[in-house]
Amino acid sequence: MKRTKNLGGRLYLLLLLVIVLVPFYWMVATSLKSDAEVAMTPSTLYPHSVHLDNYLKALQVAPFLRYFLNTVIVAAAVVSISAVVSISAAFAYARLEFPGRDLLFFLTLATMMIPQEMLIITNFKTIAAWGWMNTYQALIVPYCINASHIYLMRQNMKQIPHELYIAARIDGLSNFRFLLKVVIPQVKSAIFTTMLLSMIWIWNIFAWPNLVTTNDSLRLISNGLKNAFTQASGEVAYELQMAAATMVTVPLIIVFVLFRKYILSGMTKGGIKG
Numbered sequence: 001m002k003r004t005k006n007l008g009g010r011l012y013l014l015l016l017l018v019i020v021l022v023p024f025y026w027m028v029a030t031s032l033k034s035d036a037e038v039a040m041t042p043s044t045l046y047p048h049s050v051h052l053d054n055y056l057k058a059l060q061v062a063p064f065l066r067y068f069l070n071t072v073i074v075a076a077a078v079v080s081i082s083a084v085v086s087i088s089a090a091f092a093y094a095r096l097e098f099p100g101r102d103l104l105f106f107l108t109l110a111t112m113m114i115p116q117e118m119l120i121i122t123n124f125k126t127i128a129a130w131g132w133m134n135t136y137q138a139l140i141v142p143y144c145i146n147a148s149h150i151y152l153m154r155q156n157m158k159q160i161p162h163e164l165y166i167a168a169r170i171d172g173l174s175n176f177r178f179l180l181k182v183v184i185p186q187v188k189s190a191i192f193t194t195m196l197l198s199m200i201w202i203w204n205i206f207a208w209p210n211l212v213t214t215n216d217s218l219r220l221i222s223n224g225l226k227n228a229f230t231q232a233s234g235e236v237a238y239e240l241q242m243a244a245a246t247m248v249t250v251p252l253i254i255v256f257v258l259f260r261k262y263i264l265s266g267m268t269k270g271g272i273k274g
Contacts, residue, residue, distance in 0.1 A: 024249070031055070031243035038239050054243040061240055062228035064247075067221045074139045074220060075202040079195045081144040086194055090153030091179050095165055105154075111147045117207075124211055138212040139220070143202065149194040156190040157183055193263050200252055221248050 030038060031054055032047040058064070092098075093105045123142050132138040160183060168178045184191065203221065210223045225244045229237040256263070 027242050027249070028246055030238055031246045033239050035237065035239055051239070054239050055247065058229075058240040058243040058247070061237070062225060062244060063216070064221075064225075064244065066217060067219055067224040070139075070218060070224075071203060071220045071222075073136065075199045077136070077140045078143045078202050079198045081140070082146055082149060082198050083191060083195050085145055086149040086153050087179070087184065087191065089150045090157055091175075091183060093150070093154045094157035095162075095178075095183075096175065108147050108150055112151070120208065120211070123208075127212055132212070134213055134215045134218055136218070139209060139218075142208065143198070143205075146194070146198065149198070152194060153187060153190050156187040160186050189262050192259070196255070196259060196263060200255075203248070203252060 029046055032050045032052065033044070033054075034047075034049065034051050037044060037048060089108070093101065093108075119142075127133060127138045127142075132141075164182065165178065168182060173181070205220070206222045206226070209220045210226075213219050213223075216224070225241065225248065229241040229244070231237065
């Protein structure tokens, strides 16, 4: 019985691995094909001749540097602001006593149940009313508050003994200094995890930047590269598009592989205590 369960678990993991790796392999394989081979029907499973020059052509065709710079600016702003907001809110929920704290925390968690797609219309109307179309504010502000990050940080902060907080307050340490000197060093893995997840999220978002930026100079990597390789006739240079997608995807994979220990540590610590 135990062997059957182990076999079933391994098959399930193998299936997940195939689901994840097949699209990635197809992207890389397509990026190495010629335009004639990409157009072949049925499609070839591997490139008959390797065209590494597709990567150079992709950089030349698309304003890749502009898209990359925009993405870095937006990601840096979102990561920084979101970290400050999440740390402050989590500390308030974990340690401070004020009327309505538990209700406010419940409402914060409740927002996690609302699909992002449902917020797009109201957010778009708000951005348009404020005159923020085609601005960095439109790309940054909607992602500065993340309920899941607040929850994760709050759960990590709850691991710190309350007696330590009481002792610090008796010694005259303010809430702000206690947060800086004691709390942040203790939950740095959770902070790093949320910052990294914010960066990955901004790197991957597509629908929202497509709605609020009609100016090509403000597009991010995710939505900018979609239209950069579409010709006037409507045909898409898929080999160049996949080359660009590979260049965008590989750095994220490297970041995850290098820092996976910190990500898992930050995620698992938050599930120990409610």
